[in-house]
Amino acid sequence: MSALRKWLLSGLLTLVPLVITLWVLDWVVSTLDQTLRILPEHWQPQQLFGVHVPGLGVLFALLIVLTIGALASNFIGNKLVNWWHALLHRIPVVRSIYSGVKQVSDTLFSEKGNAFRKALLVQWPREGMWTVAFLTGAPGGDVARHLNGQDYVSVFVPTAPNPTGGYFVMVHKRDCVELTMSVDEALTYVISMGVIVPGGPKSLQPADAPASQA
Structure with missing residues (x-):
């Protein structure tokens, strides 16, 4: 019985990640x-090739994104994008949703942004x-004023094993430990619930501290 249990666990550990990975890829490709x-009916792959070709939608979506990026x-193109943004900001309800989503996407995908650029260790x-938490920036506006100008950072604390949910908190910088592991490694650590442990910690230095103090 012990041998059968060992074989069963080994089989599950081998197949489950593979099956989930294939399922996710199939969902992404299908979506x-x-x-x-959006193509005319006579341009549909089923009409052109007589059969459904999986994955053409991925290439088509990538082509659309690259084309829009090149035009913008x-x-x-930049003038048109600005006009489009201004138009959406004049529509009630849509304005609040779009502006919030755009601010988050600009923060996450901007090359100059600091969101999710560092993995931290915080007491929570x-x-x-x-x-494990991720640095998202620094408090600003009315929040920073209520914190009396103290050296706080904004962090996102993900839940495990699903890191898409979590908590947004502000903690004092001296109470954070910056991890040498990358954001991808930290996400893997969270998703695996601590089974996969990469990297090591180092002290988080204030933004204005000289490099020699790191």
């Missing part, structure tokens, strides 16, 4: 294949208990 529906990068949910 992106829906973008082909030039002068005329109480002192003496530690968890």
